[in-house]
Amino acid sequence: MEETETRISATTALDRASYRLAQRLRTLWFSGNYALTARLSPRTEGGPQPVRLPSWQAVNDDLGDLFRRDWQNIEAGLYRMPHDMWPNPVPVLRRAAHYFRDLEAVNRRKQARRGNEVSGPETLGRYPRYYLQNFHYQSDGYLSRDSAALYDYQVEVLFTGGADAMRRQLLVPLRAAFANIPIRSARMIDVACGTGRFLTFVKDNYPRLQVAGVDLSAPYLEEARRQLRHWSRVGLAVAQGERLPFADASHDIASCIFLFHELPRAVRRRVAAEMARILRPGGILLFMDSIQRGDRADFDPLLERFPHAMHEPYFADYIEDDLRGLFRERGFALAGEERAFFARMMVLRRA
Numbered sequence: 015m016e017e018t019e020t021r022i023s024a025t026t027a028l029d030r031a032s033y034r035l036a037q038r039l040r041t042l043w044f045s046g047n048y049a050l051t052a053r054l055s056p057r058t059e060g061g062p063q064p065v066r067l068p069s070w071q072a073v074n075d076d077l078g079d080l081f082r083r084d085w086q087n088i089e090a091g092l093y094r095m096p097h098d099m100w101p102n103p104v105p106v107l108r109r110a111a112h113y114f115r116d117l118e119a120v121n122r123r124k125q126a127r128r129g130n131e132v133s134g135p136e137t138l139g140r141y142p143r144y145y146l147q148n149f150h151y152q153s154d155g156y157l158s159r160d161s162a163a164l165y166d167y168q169v170e171v172l173f174t175g176g177a178d179a180m181r182r183q184l185l186v187p188l189r190a191a192f193a194n195i196p197i198r199s200a201r202m203i204d205v206a207c208g209t210g211r212f213l214t215f216v217k218d219n220y221p222r223l224q225v226a227g228v229d230l231s232a233p234y235l236e237e238a239r240r241q242l243r244h245w246s247r248v249g250l251a252v253a254q255g256e257r258l259p260f261a262d263a264s265h266d267i268a269s270c271i272f273l274f275h276e277l278p279r280a281v282r283r284r285v286a287a288e289m290a291r292i293l294r295p296g297g298i299l300l301f302m303d304s305i306q307r308g309d310r311a312d313f314d315p316l317l318e319r320f321p322h323a324m325h326e327p328y329f330a331d332y333i334e335d336d337l338r339g340l341f342r343e344r345g346f347a348l349a350g351e352e353r354a355f356f357a358r359m360m361v362l363r364r365a
């Protein structure tokens with residue numbers, strides 16, 4: 015491991031207090047936003063009845079576990095404190111106002127069960143049909159700057175403040191990967207990088223690592239460019255996960271976060287095959303997506319209800335899919351698997 019790239023200063027009691035306070039405020043803020051969203055939104059129709067949802071307390075305790083684990087990793091020097099742990103409150107308030115203004119349109123779509131407004135003659139030739147959805151009844155699907163500006167906030171509300179902490183858990187196997195891969199010459203790619211949140215944590219910890227991010231959405235990449243503007247050695251490009259514009263065996267590390275639940279079954283397999291193609295033998299895939307049925311049995315009713323509450327046409331199939339088999343058949347060996355709150359992490363080695 016190259017010292018200069020990964021030296022992380024020891025934490026102090028003050029850091030711990032600061033982390034705890036920041037995460038408590040974050041949870042309070044986004045849980046409040048979540049509760050208000052639920053109050054302002056129409057009831058979820060359809061789905062399995064009766065619904066035995068887990069208690070708020072059970073979910074909240076699990077979120078607490080995620081933050082405790084995040085802190086332990088930081089304390090152990092596995093990665094740095096979050097670079098934006100104390101965000102400027104003005105943009106946060108602006109985002110909140112934007113989010114609640116937009117919620118009216120989201121709710122209208124939800125009421126009418128209109129989840130494919132973005133599918134039309136203008137877009138059908140340019141994007142795959144499965145992609146042209148208003149996932150979560152979001153305005154403009156993935157196809158506008160407004161949607162890109164709101165996305166991270168929407169995701170944090172959904173996970174009551176835990177989304178970034180879930181993504182950061184992948185920094186642990188990433189660090190382990192650098193035991194065998196020299197950082198200076200390593201090439202990493204984040205497939206479906208969205209607004210680049212994960213890459214900001216990667217670059218904050220490994221500023222000299224060469225990283226690429228690809229996504230089908232140009233506006234999301236524009237937002238990623240904005241979020242990553244302080245770092246160099248970052249390449250961002252519009253590309254489709256099932257047709258990556260890179261040579262065979264050209265990368266050492268790939269990551270793929272919260273993409274597979276938004277893909278039809280056959281496309282998941284094509285993207286996995288494509289990631290296997292561009293990774294060199296021995297290369298590492300860091301995979302994260304929603305937990306699946308049975309990963310935490312008392313959360314199953316939430317998973318079953320989710321595609322009825324939010325427009326998620328492939329989610330019901332995703333939670334049943336055999337991810338281990340899928341990756342095995344495409345040349346990956348499973349090197350680790352864990353749950354972190356609502357995320358399932360898998361570390362896979364290209365055989």
Ligand SMILES: C[S@@+](CC[C@H](N)C(=O)[O-])C[C@H]1O[C@@H](n2cnc3c(N)ncnc32)[C@H](O)[C@@H]1O
Pocket residue numbers: 145156181205206207208209210211212228229230231234253254255256270271272273276
């Ligand atoms: C739920 S978001 C996840 C984004 C990001 N990885 C994160 O951690 O927030 C899904 C992303 O996948 C992108 N996407 C969906 N299908 C894709 C495909 N076939 N190829 C590339 N990107 C795709 C979308 O544009 C969107 O940015």
